[in-house]
Amino acid sequence: EPEVTQTPSHQVTQMxxxxxxxxxxxxxxxxxxxxxxxxxxxVEFLVSFYNNEISEKSEIFDDQFSVERPDGSNFTLxxxxxxxxxxxxxxxxxxxxxxxxxxxxxxxxxxL
Amino acid sequence: xxxxxxxxQYQHVQEGEDFTTYCNxxxxxxxxxxxxxxxxxxxxxxxxxxxxGEVKKQKRLTFQxxxxxxxxxxxxxxxxxxxxxxxxxxxxxxxxxxxxxxxxVTVRA
Numbered sequence: 001e002p003e004v005t006q007t008p009s010h011q012v013t014q015m016x017x018x019x020x021x022x023x024x025x026x027x028x029x030x031x032x033x034x035x036x037x038x039x040x041x042x043v044e045f046l047v048s049f050y051n052n053e054i055s056e057k058s059e060i061f062d063d064q065f066s067v068e069r070p071d072g073s074n075f076t077l078x079x080x081x082x083x084x085x086x087x088x089x090x091x092x093x094x095x096x097x098x099x100x101x102x103x104x105x106x107x108x109x110x111x112l
Numbered sequence: 113x114x115x116x117x118x119x120x121q122y123q124h125v126q127e128g129e130d131f132t133t134y135c136n137x138x139x140x141x142x143x144x145x146x147x148x149x150x151x152x153x154x155x156x157x158x159x160x161x162x163x164x165g166e167v168k169k170q171k172r173l174t175f176q177x178x179x180x181x182x183x184x185x186x187x188x189x190x191x192x193x194x195x196x197x198x199x200x201x202x203x204x205x206x207x208x209x210x211x212x213x214x215x216x217v218t219v220r221a
Contacts, residue, residue, distance in 0.1 A: 041213075042212065042213045056206060058208070100157050
């Protein structure tokens with residue numbers, strides 16, 4: 001069964017450093033999403049992406065965040081200058097035709 | 113902003129008992145989806161409800177979407193230890209899902 005994959009599974013970085021989280025969505029999906037989940041809290045929407053542009057973003061997704069689909073398979077989330085409060089599990093998801101979103105296993109980001 | 117409220121936050125259930133978790137939105141939803149997240153895992157899609165008043169069943173799980181498409185419930189009958197985890201509802205607004213805070217279920221044998 002096709003699935004969303006994410007790399008790395010864990011990332012530790014120093015405050016102020018840039019990180020790039022990578023996702024490979026399910027191959028025939030057209031809609032891509034990033035969510036984050038701070039430890040013990042609910043899943044929070046960050047951004048949705050369709051047709052090579054952002055379709056919606058939340059108030060969390062400020063200028064420090066950016067997304068890119070650099071090629072036909074990868075979907076990346078970049079955090080330019082990480083802050084302590086960016087520590088969270090980041091989930092990528094994809095869907096076909098605005099239907100069910102399938103989540104990847106997540107990247108656990110720890111900012112020190 | 114658009115928010116989905118979910119209660120209860122925690123549910124401790126005796127094995128074999130039933131329980132229900134509820135979600136409410138202040139605005140009308142396009143649809144509502146339910147996910148289950150096991151400890152340390154990622155959200156796994158359970159079901160999507162689209163139509164007003166829709167009811168769907170998956171074995172011991174019954175999902176309901178309100179007539180006004182602003183609320184939903186998940187009812188689990190005869191709880192088993194495999195039901196342990198956090199159940200999230202997620203209301204769809206345009207392109208994004210707004211997740212409820214989740215109901216974390218523990219089961220005592």
